[in-house]
Amino acid sequence: GAGVSQSPSNKVTEKGKDVELRCDPISGHTALYWYRQSLGQGLEFLIYFQGNSAPDKSGLPSDRFSAERTGGSVSTLTIQRTQQEDSAVYLCASSIMVGQETQYFGPGTRLLVL
Amino acid sequence: SQQGEEDPQALSIQEGENATMNCSYKTSINNLQWYRQNSGRGLVHLILIRSNEREKHSGRLRVTLDTSKKSSSLLITASRAADxxxxxCATFNSGGYQKVTFGTGTKLQVIP
Incomplete structure (x- = not known):
């Protein structure tokens, strides 16, 4: 596709339910990043992928958060047993390679946990 | 203070004036990038400056980087309401894992 896409664009869920967020990076981009942004705050780095591997998972807030990437393309971020503090906009970005290049961001998924 | 911290946190100027935002960071970096965000959604890349560069221009944007002070500034000249x-700012560290850190952001309001 022309840009990074994310789905769903909005998600409302009940506390305790699991959610899965999807990111489709720009074709050919080997690096993929997940961020979380709470209302009015900066971006919190969660995890990045180089190809299918995630060298740095240190940003994941808890073991309820996990992410995977298959085929060097689509990535899913899964939040298990959601809590109200998980409510935020989850942003995905991709770049040609890690570190040296511009990141292209998707529109984000706005998650609301009731 | 955290890596990639911008100041001021908020800035309000009249259309036509220049806007300057600053970013400070703590670790050695490969490059520093500035991004813009409208309405709390996806970010748009503005400009990238590498650690061996001191100044870069793009249209009405001017970015400086001072690695000795671990700081960068973004100048927007002749501001418009659409700005x-x-x-x-986002920093990419130069060692180990390629960790990227975003600052807390500067909220700019340009009054028509």
Missing amino acids: TASYF
Whole structure:
């Protein structure tokens, strides 16, 4: 596709339910990043992928958060047993390679946990 | 203070004036990037400056980098109402894992 896409664009869920967020990076981009942004705050780095591997998972807030990437393309971020503090906009970005290049961001998924 | 911290947190100027935002960071970096965000959604890349560069221009944007002070500034000249947005700096570290850190952002309001 022309840009990074994310789905769903909005998600409302009940506390305790699991959610899965999807990111489709720009074709050919080997690096993929997940961020979380709470209302009015900066971006919190969660995890990045180089190809299918995630060298740095240190940003994941808890073991309820996990992410995977298959085929060097689509990535899913899964939040298990959601809590109200998980409510935020989850942003995905991709770049040609890690570190040296511009990141292209998707529109984000706005998650609301009731 | 955290890596990639911008100041001021908020800035309000009249259309036509220049806007300057600053970013400070703590670790050695490969490059520093500035992004813009409208309405709390996806960020748009503005400009990238590498650690061996001191100044870069793109249209009405001018970015400086001082690695000795671990700081960068973004200047927007002749501001327009459409420049109203939040601006973030992002640093990419130069060692180990390629960790990227975004600052807390500067909220710019340009009054027509």
